[in-house]
Amino acid sequence: MSAVELVALAASISLLAGWRLYLVVFATGLAMKFGWVALPEQLRTLDVLANNWIIGIAGAGAFAEFFADKIAWVDSIWDTVHSVIRPVGGALLSLAIVDSADPSWQVASFLLGGGAAFIAHAGKAGARTLVNVSPEPFSNVAVSTGEDVATVGLFALAIANPVAAVLIALLLVALSIWLVIAARRALKRLLEPKRREAV
Numbered sequence: 001m002s003a004v005e006l007v008a009l010a011a012s013i014s015l016l017a018g019w020r021l022y023l024v025v026f027a028t029g030l031a032m033k034f035g036w037v038a039l040p041e042q043l044r045t046l047d048v049l050a051n052n053w054i055i056g057i058a059g060a061g062a063f064a065e066f067f068a069d070k071i072a073w074v075d076s077i078w079d080t081v082h083s084v085i086r087p088v089g090g091a092l093l094s095l096a097i098v099d100s101a102d103p104s105w106q107v108a109s110f111l112l113g114g115g116a117a118f119i120a121h122a123g124k125a126g127a128r129t130l131v132n133v134s135p136e137p138f139s140n141v142a143v144s145t146g147e148d149v150a151t152v153g154l155f156a157l158a159i160a161n162p163v164a165a166v167l168i169a170l171l172l173v174a175l176s177i178w179l180v181i182a183a184r185r186a187l188k189r190l191l192e193p194k195r196r197e198a199v
Contacts, residue, residue, distance in 0.1 A: 025093075093113060124179070
């Protein structure tokens with residue numbers, strides 16, 4: 001795996017951790033434990049994810065998130081609580097994937113991984129705030145289920161094809177930034193009539 005492919009994989013996994021950290025850790029741990037994914041030598045530092053305790057904790061987190069994410073406004077509270085957890089998790093995953101002996105490369109990987117996870121998290125949280133405004137409960141369930149499916153599919157693609165990881169990373173960054181901007185505009189439109197009434 002080339003340096004570019006390794007960085008792209010780290011970026012993709014970090015971005016996905018910004019959506020579903022527990023699911024990404026759980027899926028990686030299971031795949032490694034049962035030999036579904038043959039990780040290259042550079043990723044051997046991720047062996048810790050195959051630990052039964054780590055799989056259990058990540059599985060419990062993924063289970064809780066699966067249901068919390070489908071209930072309007074509970075998902076926003078969950079996202080608020082995870083505003084620190086997801087970026088730190090994404091940063092640590094990125095650091096484990098790159099696994100360079102050069103300290104400056106490790107710091108850059110940690111910062112970029114954390115930044116990528118935060119961008120994805122912010123985009124997700126912004127989009128879910130918009131969905132929560134809708135009066136019916138079905139859109140929340142549909143969007144959350146779509147995120148679950150997309151996370152698993154993109155994760156599998158990133159592991160199987162590092163070249164595709166570059167495209168995944170760029171696509172997720174663009175999507176996340178667009179979601180943050182769209183959420184900001186929509187909230188501004190929603191609050192504008194209330195400001196006029198207050199005046």
